[in-house]
Amino acid sequence: MKRISAIHAPAGKTSEDEHSVQTGNLLIHARRLVLGLAGLVVSVGVWKLAYEFNWAPRGTLPDPSAIFPALRGEIESGRLFPAVGSSLIHYAWGLSMGTVLGLVVGLLAAVNRIFDDMQRLLARILRPIPPLAWVVFAIAWFQVSHAGAAFVISIGVFWVNYFATYSAVRNVDPRFYELARAFGRNRFVDVTFAITLPGAASGILAGIRTGVGQAWMTLIAAELLGVPGIGQEMNAAAGVGAYDAVVVYMLIISLIYGLMDFAFSLGEGWLLRWRPA
Amino acid sequence: MSSPAVTGEATRAVVLGVENASYRYRKGAAPVFSDLDLSLRAGEFVSLVGGSGVGKSTVLRCLAGLLPLDGGRLHLDVERIEGSRRRSVVFQDSRLLPWRTVGGNIAYGVEGLGLSKGERSDRVDEVLSLVNMLGYRDRWPSDLSGGQSQRVGIARALAVRPKIVLMDEPFSAVDALTRRHLQDELLGIWSERELAVLFVTHDIREATYLSDRILVMGGSPARVVHDEPMGRRSRDRAHEDTAQEAAAERISSAMGGIDGEGI
Numbered sequence: 360m361k362r363i364s365a366i367h368a369p370a371g372k373t374s375e376d377e378h379s380v381q382t383g384n385l386l387i388h389a390r391r392l393v394l395g396l397a398g399l400v401v402s403v404g405v406w407k408l409a410y411e412f413n414w415a416p417r418g419t420l421p422d423p424s425a426i427f428p429a430l431r432g433e434i435e436s437g438r439l440f441p442a443v444g445s446s447l448i449h450y451a452w453g454l455s456m457g458t459v460l461g462l463v464v465g466l467l468a469a470v471n472r473i474f475d476d477m478q479r480l481l482a483r484i485l486r487p488i489p490p491l492a493w494v495v496f497a498i499a500w501f502q503v504s505h506a507g508a509a510f511v512i513s514i515g516v517f518w519v520n521y522f523a524t525y526s527a528v529r530n531v532d533p534r535f536y537e538l539a540r541a542f543g544r545n546r547f548v549d550v551t552f553a554i555t556l557p558g559a560a561s562g563i564l565a566g567i568r569t570g571v572g573q574a575w576m577t578l579i580a581a582e583l584l585g586v587p588g589i590g591q592e593m594n595a596a597a598g599v600g601a602y603d604a605v606v607v608y609m610l611i612i613s614l615i616y617g618l619m620d621f622a623f624s625l626g627e628g629w630l631l632r633w634r635p636a
Numbered sequence: 637m638s639s640p641a642v643t644g645e646a647t648r649a650v651v652l653g654v655e656n657a658s659y660r661y662r663k664g665a666a667p668v669f670s671d672l673d674l675s676l677r678a679g680e681f682v683s684l685v686g687g688s689g690v691g692k693s694t695v696l697r698c699l700a701g702l703l704p705l706d707g708g709r710l711h712l713d714v715e716r717i718e719g720s721r722r723r724s725v726v727f728q729d730s731r732l733l734p735w736r737t738v739g740g741n742i743a744y745g746v747e748g749l750g751l752s753k754g755e756r757s758d759r760v761d762e763v764l765s766l767v768n769m770l771g772y773r774d775r776w777p778s779d780l781s782g783g784q785s786q787r788v789g790i791a792r793a794l795a796v797r798p799k800i801v802l803m804d805e806p807f808s809a810v811d812a813l814t815r816r817h818l819q820d821e822l823l824g825i826w827s828e829r830e831l832a833v834l835f836v837t838h839d840i841r842e843a844t845y846l847s848d849r850i851l852v853m854g855g856s857p858a859r860v861v862h863d864e865p866m867g868r869r870s871r872d873r874a875h876e877d878t879a880q881e882a883a884a885e886r887i888s889s890a891m892g893g894i895d896g897e898g899i
């Protein structure tokens with residue numbers, strides 16, 4: 360087996376080509392890293408200037424060098440981790456409910472004519488309503504709870520996934536469905552798992568990934584209804600003028616999102632490993 | 637059916653055919669073909685030739701059961717055997733699922749047959765070796781050349797152990813040299829597995845080299861306008877005999893005479 364594959368391995372680039380390509384890539388990466396860090400340093404510098412020269416109303420702009428101490432303060436006071444933990448709970452619920460529902464409804468609408476026609480007008484009406492407008496009902500139905508926040512988060516995530524799944528499924532090459540029939544593999548469940556979902560995978564995954572970000576966007580605002588979490592801590596900190604703590608929470612959000620997106624991209628890369636490089 | 641046996645042996649049973657068949661893609665549209673008669677006998681290699689757009693692929697889809705005839709009858713007379721399909725298809729575009737490996741693509745057809753995992757895996761290896769692709773089981777389709785993709789498409793069709801294989805211009809997108817290899821491999825497999833093959837092509841030379849019998853489609857709506865038995869012969873590229881050349885001549889004029897779109 361080994362031997363045969365070696366013989367038939369694509370005789371594309373020579374090792375010399377590969378080498379120069381690699382060096383080129385390294386240079387590009389190094390340049391990006393250096394310039395990226397430079398951009399960061401410059402903007403922190405501008406921030407520091409703004410702080411020193413009071414460009415913002417007095418007391419509303421924290422000192423950049425106060426951020427790390429503020430982080431330590433938030434950790435030591437025991438506020439940071441419970442807040443992050445609480446946010447992650449309704450984040451996870453809202454994200455997964457919105458994703459699953461969006462996927463299922465998008466898939467059904469894309470494959471079933473009657474369902475598609477039934478949901479189209481409804482979607483037109485509901486789609487423009489911002490997720491945060493549902494906060495009123497979230498409070499009425501779920502009181503101040505994880506469920507209420509998760510509900511609000513799930514709405515935005517739902518739409519993202521619904522549209523992504525719908526169009527991805529619609530764009531699956533119909534010739535694959537003919538193949539399924541030619542080999543007698545045309546039961547709905549068979550076709551869904553063997554053809555539709557893998558065929559639509561890259562579009563569906565792009566939707567899920569957008570949803571992972573979208574959920575953070577609504578999370579903070581959803582917490583304004585009083586559910587404990589990062590948003591509530593930010594609000595509380597701002598209330599007592601602790602803007603350095605607000606920045607700490609902003610950076611925490613960015614960090615968590617960055618980690619999630621990175622993990623997601625690894626999973627996505629594995630699922631779509633069949634795609635030509 | 638009226639077509640004579642051409643294998644040189646006593647008449648073999650018709651395994652697949654249509655009578656008075658017609659098909660239209662949309663209600664009210666002109667039929668692609670009508671009054672079409674065609675039959676394929678056990679173990680027979682029949683080519684279907686005709687200009688592009690004449691309706692060859694449509695006929696093949698009907699024979700494969702992928703499209704329902706509008707009129708006429710389709711008969712499929714092959715014993716159903718556990719763990720196999722009666723007919724199977726090779727597409728012009730190979731149609732491998734890009735998200736499955738070579739082995740996974742071949743397994744796809746077999747998965748509907750109620751075999752154990754071990755049996756399925758054995759089937760995959762068996763047909764991979766038949767098309768000389770054993771080392772490729774774990775490769776992705778995107779890594780394959782056009783000829784290799786077609787080999788896998790053929791392997792997938794054979795893995796379900798069909799008695800009839802319907803092939804729609806399977807070699808039209810590969811280079812001339814590969815095409816010759818594939819043709820000879822196909823002939824080897826055909827005789828070893830005693831397949832009935834319906835082979836759609838627009839290449840007359842390909843048809844005369846491979847076939848026991850050649851059907852020419854033409855007209856609008858299309859019909860079979862010519863039925864050329866090739867007789868029993870040794871297939872030899874170096875010595876294309878005069879009989880074969882005369883047959884090619886007749887086929888060519890049958891194609892040209894009808895739609896003016898000779899090859």
Ligand SMILES: Nc1ncnc2c1ncn2[C@@H]1O[C@H](COP(=O)(O)OP(=O)(O)O)[C@@H](O)[C@H]1O
Binds near residue numbers: 688695
């Ligand atoms: N899916 C389809 N819907 C409508 N018309 C089609 C479809 N497929 C083929 N046709 C038409 O049917 C005719 C025959 O096509 P086809 O069977 O593909 O011809 P061939 O295989 O001989 O080139 C052509 O006029 C083509 O445009």
Ligand SMILES: [Mg+2]
Binds near residue numbers: 692693694804805
């Ligand atoms: Mg065709």
